[in-house]
Amino acid sequence: MWSFIHKHASPKHFYLLAERLIPWLGWSTLILLVVGLYQGLIVAPTDYQQGESYRIIYVHVPAAWMSMFIYMVMATSGAIGLVWKIKMADAVASSSAPIGAAFTLLALVTGSLWGKPMWGTWWVWDARLTSELILLFLYLGFIALESAIEDRRTAANACAVLALVGVVNIPIIHYSVEWWNTLHQGATVTRFDKPAMATSMLIPLLIMALGFKLYYLYAMLLRVRVKILESEKDTTWMKELITGAKK
């Protein structure tokens, strides 16, 4: 098993593997997103309470799921890079950060757009909104630290430590924010209840969630490939690959 991991964790194999995977991921993302959006925006029934504006959840909820999922991926691969010194794990962690930050921002913006007709205000200091905002700060801190350190490996390891500290802190932040909010104003605003959701509304949501996940893999692999091109540009296999492609 180890030799399998070592083989595929080497930049060369990862590069070639990514090259093969990217078209598949790209196309299936496109199909899933088109189907999911069509199902969600046109086929799914109108909500009897929220009317048409509930449809933003087909973007909002998958984005919010991804924002947390990507942070976990970042921290896990950062830890793998830190412990086993696997270069590709570092590359995955640093490639994930901007994508995760973008999903977090997307979740915040769509949530705010939804909040205007529903709550009558763009922003509520609701527990979930606030912890999502803090998650965005954590992502931005990660990106800022990475761009501040010049040496690649040092940057990757420092960011891995930061991501791990963040992972320990995320539950604490989440629950403290929840607790802070409930003490202050009680449950003034509850989001829609998930179990009460109709199947016809749920299926497009799951399609969208899968589409977002594949999009993340697609975008992340593209970024990792660019990182490999940058870091391995002086190796023989890369030179052969590039000059061979030119012929």
Add this chain to the structure above:
Amino acid sequence: MKNASLSNAFFTMLKRDLTLALRTRSEIANPLLFFIIVVSLFPLAVSPEESLLRTMAPGIIWVAALLATMLSLDSIFRSDFEDGSLEQMLLSPQPIALLVLGKIMAHWLVSGLPLILIAPILGISLFLPGEAMFALLATLALGTPVLSLVGSIGVALTVGLRRGGVLLSLLVLPLYIPVLIFASNAIATAAAGISIKGQLYFLAALFALAVTLAPMATAAALRISLR
């Protein structure tokens, strides 16, 4: 050199850092002055009205304490990094986490403790009721060590960088949020005459977590920064 015991190493580090800090008095005075000035800006900016200031006092004092601690964090490792003694510490046979804990404790004694001592006066100036005074002191006593501990991770990550100051605040401030929430809430609750046991237990739990994990994370970060 003989192999010093662990407690010996810890107290030597503590004593060294305290001595160094006491020789440059401004290191103690500056964060404290900053704390006082920031707090006194709020009545000027918001309004000198008593009821308003009373409700805002816990938040004002805690945000100011947060910023004052953050600005003084750099002193934990900066000068030792610049004159190379930090590298010597990493090379020593003693566990780095232990030495780091000694340095953090020295930092807290120099920058956290004075804040606690001056806080009641600021509380009075913001019309904080007497019942909340104990809560103010208790939350500061439990919370400021957490700030020093968590902050040391951020400093260790940025110590090798030329302009780490603003970056440090980006890394550290989001991690301070739980302490801020529990502490300022405890003071406000105490002012309303309700028991604050729960909040204090939470802060104590955060302190226990930070004191066990933060030195190790800081040690790992230092090893990365000084590679």
